[in-house]
Amino acid sequence: MKKFILFTLSILVLISCNKEPEIDSSMLDSGLYFDQSIYQPEKYLVSASVPVPTPAQAVSPVIIAIHGYGATTFEWDEFRAWKGARTDFSISQVLLGGHGRDYQSFKNSTWRDWREPIIAEFEKLEKAGYTNISFAGSSTGSTLILKLLAEGYFDSHVKPKHIFLIDPIIIPANKTLTLVGVLGPIIGYTKVENTAGEEKYYYHYRPYETLQQLRNIINEVRIDLQKGITLPVGTTLKVYKSDKDDVADAASAVLIHKGIVSSTGNAPEIAMIPSNLHVFTRLNHRENIPAGSDIANQTKAFTEMANLLIK
Amino acid sequence: MMNYKPGILRALGLIIVLQLVCQFSFGQVHTFEAGLRFQKTVDLYYENGISGQYHLTNRITLGATYLSSRLGSAIGSNAIKQDNFLLSGAWMFRPKKPLKPFVRANLGYFIADYESDVFKSLTNTSAIASLDAGLAYTFKSPLRLNLSLGYNAITGNGAKGAGTLYPVFYQTSIFWNLAKRKLK
Numbered sequence: 001m002k003k004f005i006l007f008t009l010s011i012l013v014l015i016s017c018n019k020e021p022e023i024d025s026s027m028l029d030s031g032l033y034f035d036q037s038i039y040q041p042e043k044y045l046v047s048a049s050v051p052v053p054t055p056a057q058a059v060s061p062v063i064i065a066i067h068g069y070g071a072t073t074f075e076w077d078e079f080r081a082w083k084g085a086r087t088d089f090s091i092s093q094v095l096l097g098g099h100g101r102d103y104q105s106f107k108n109s110t111w112r113d114w115r116e117p118i119i120a121e122f123e124k125l126e127k128a129g130y131t132n133i134s135f136a137g138s139s140t141g142s143t144l145i146l147k148l149l150a151e152g153y154f155d156s157h158v159k160p161k162h163i164f165l166i167d168p169i170i171i172p173a174n175k176t177l178t179l180v181g182v183l184g185p186i187i188g189y190t191k192v193e194n195t196a197g198e199e200k201y202y203y204h205y206r207p208y209e210t211l212q213q214l215r216n217i218i219n220e221v222r223i224d225l226q227k228g229i230t231l232p233v234g235t236t237l238k239v240y241k242s243d244k245d246d247v248a249d250a251a252s253a254v255l256i257h258k259g260i261v262s263s264t265g266n267a268p269e270i271a272m273i274p275s276n277l278h279v280f281t282r283l284n285h286r287e288n289i290p291a292g293s294d295i296a297n298q299t300k301a302f303t304e305m306a307n308l309l310i311k
Numbered sequence: 312m313m314n315y316k317p318g319i320l321r322a323l324g325l326i327i328v329l330q331l332v333c334q335f336s337f338g339q340v341h342t343f344e345a346g347l348r349f350q351k352t353v354d355l356y357y358e359n360g361i362s363g364q365y366h367l368t369n370r371i372t373l374g375a376t377y378l379s380s381r382l383g384s385a386i387g388s389n390a391i392k393q394d395n396f397l398l399s400g401a402w403m404f405r406p407k408k409p410l411k412p413f414v415r416a417n418l419g420y421f422i423a424d425y426e427s428d429v430f431k432s433l434t435n436t437s438a439i440a441s442l443d444a445g446l447a448y449t450f451k452s453p454l455r456l457n458l459s460l461g462y463n464a465i466t467g468n469g470a471k472g473a474g475t476l477y478p479v480f481y482q483t484s485i486f487w488n489l490a491k492r493k494l495k
Binding site for chain 2: 177270276
């Protein structure tokens with residue numbers, strides 16, 4: 001019996017060790033494709049492109065766009081492209097901490113690290129005098145915004161004008177995330193089947209440490225929603241949620257609908273999108289060519305967001 | 312307005328039948344236990360409810376359980392109200408000892424209340440098929456305590472199924488053996 005226990009322990013130790021993936025040069029994980037916002041922040045961040053706004057610029061709408069877990073600023077590039085030469089609002093594409101760099105940077109990051117650049121950009125804009133600031137989050141980007149709301153961060157800051165959540169994740173579609181605490185140390189990491197185009201913008205490997213962080217922030221926000229979150233005075237919130245999403249379960253929208261009220265006591269607006277894409281607003285480099293309905297969903301969401309921003 | 316009388320009469324009838332069964336029973340076989348179950352789903356809700364067990368033999372137990380977040384996490388909170396209706400069959404090991412390991416198979420029905428027409432396109436019901444294993448301890452009094460860890464084979468995966476049906480749960484149940492009380 002003792003031999004059997006020793007043998008089992010040895011096997012467990014062996015499979016728990018040396019869990020580093022084989023990273024090749026085509027992957028973001030390699031460190032060869034740092035996110036462009038790191039080198040050229042003025043192309044991505046309003047705080048860098050217009051650090052000293054005119055009075056007119058200071059009241060013009062700025063939307064901070066935040067990508068999801070494992071992604072990069074690429075996730076909001078199509079919104080910028082859709083905006084084109086319009087000058088009636090500006091976009092700040094924030095790169096989450098630990099993202100858009102290399103595998104080790106990702107592995108070593110916590111969800112608080114992920115969130116830090118959001119706060120940094122917001123406070124730079126606030127300090128510069130911007131007063132018309134909104135947020136758009138996709139997937140985990142949405143969850144991080146909800147955490148700021150739950151913590152009452154905006155109580156002592158400029159109140160956001162509008163908040164848009166695209167496919168927010170509160171309920172993971174893949175329920176094995178709930179087992180990451182047990183299975184994580186054994187498997188070390190998971191991998192995602194990115195397309196060739198996605199490989200440079202999305203981490204291929206997901207270290208279990210970051211999955212544990214994802215689980216932590218999801219659980220914290222779920223409990224925050226259970227207790228109830230009240231939006232700051234004057235802030236609106238709208239959720240766009242794919243109804244068949246293999247990353248963020250559509251029931252996530254139910255929890256947000258039940259868990260958030262405006263300062264006047266109203267539930268947030270929810271738009272259920274007939275789509276099977278996670279982050280339906282990002283269509284580039286998908287495995288399949290986007291259908292007409294996918295393009296229509298994206299255009300409708302961008303148009304609605306822009307119309308609200310400039311209203 | 313709903314008429315509750317037929318339901319009450321049926322419930323009373325069931326209790327009388329069960330009491331008769333208990334009166335003519337002996338030991339642990341052909342006895343009925345009723346009790347409370349407290350269940351926590353990993354990363355989701357506390358769902359509590361009522362449970363009954365019928366000891367068909369020393370080793371085989373049949374049961375029925377109703378569990379709901381209405382009696383757990385959804386009390387005074389924004390948690391989704393969801394209900395579980397379960398039928399189960401358990402196999403007891405070491406049946407003559409006070410501490411009995413057991414394995415149990417559960418089948419049932421799950422329904423969640425999303426409370427708004429906005430979510431009418433989402434699946435909010437599901438079959439339940441789960442297994443749990445644990446320990447049951449029978450006290451000298453008619454009290455029995457069950458602890459177990461379980462796994463739901465059917466869960467929502469985003470594309471289909473109910474989103475708030477999660478895989479891993481643990482539970483404790485407290486049962487009162489009605490036959491023992493009558494035999495005193």
